[in-house]
Amino acid sequence: MSDEFQRYQPAPVGIEIQQEGLCENWKSALLCVDIQYLNCADTFGVFENHRRSGVSESAIQYYLQRVDQAVVPNVKALQQYFRECQQEVIHIRIQSLTEDGRDRSAEHKRLGLHAAPGSKLAEFLPEVAPIDNEVIINKTASGVFVSTNLEYLLRNLCISQVYVVGVYTNECISSAVRSASDLGFKVCVVSDATAAITHALHEATLLTTKDRYATVRTTSEVLTELKQ
Known part of the structure; x- marks a missing residue:
């Protein structure tokens, strides 16, 4: 029997074979969600026209200031650490497959959310944009796990947290946190590297998430834990 043929035969009972590609060391990944022009920059996308957005001016200003002064610098610090440790930094954004957005979810069509391929709205904020060879996941729904192959990707990358x-x-x-938890991943939400349109919504979400679906830590706490 040729060696070529034997490669495709089942191993005899009692003989151990090496299974290449199985995860021996599980790792962590940083998931950076929707930090793009569509919903993080004034005069673009969601905030192109403040009056038509349906959100109060005070809420808009609170949110944009938090993105600029808290989310972006803290995400940047976390990205730097993960890259230095050669851990995965995965970028998730809203972007359709088609120019006219006909492939979008019913939810995004109803909300009028659309970032076409190659558009400014689909671009990541430059301070936290992907660098060479980092994974980018495009989605057209709120839930990244239910609308993309993210779970499959994380398993392939040997990511457990x-x-x-x-x-x-x-x-x-x-949505990402709850799905990840349900799928068996260990999850941490970084409280000062996330933002909602109001402080109340942000805090309420963290309260219902903490110690049920995920741990909740600040950027400083995460970096301290990871460096131990």
Whole structure:
């Protein structure tokens, strides 16, 4: 029997074979959710016209200030640490497959959310944008796990724990956290690297998430734990 043929035969009972590709060391990943022009930058996308957004001016200003002064710098610090440790930094964004967005979920069509491929709205904020060879996941729904192959990807990358950052805390972040927890991943929400349109929504989401679906830590706490 040729060696070529034997490669495709079942192993005899009692003989151990090496299974290449199985995970020996499980790792952590940083999931950066929706930090893009569509919903994180003034005069773009959701915030192109403040009056038509349906959100109060005070809420808009609170949110944009928090993104600029808390979310972006804290995500940047976490990205730097994960990269230095050669851990995965995974970028998730809203972007359709088609120019006209006909492939979007019913939810995004109803909400008028659309970032076409190659558009400014689909671009990540430059301070926290992907660098060479980092994974980018595109979605057209709130829930990244139910609408993409993210779970499959994480298993392939031998990821067992995810740190979740980005926007909005009460929407896409909450959806990702709950799904990840249900699927058996260990989850941490970084409280000062996430934001909702109001402080009340942000805090309420963290309260219902903490110690049920995920741990909740600040950026400083996460970095201290990871460096131990």
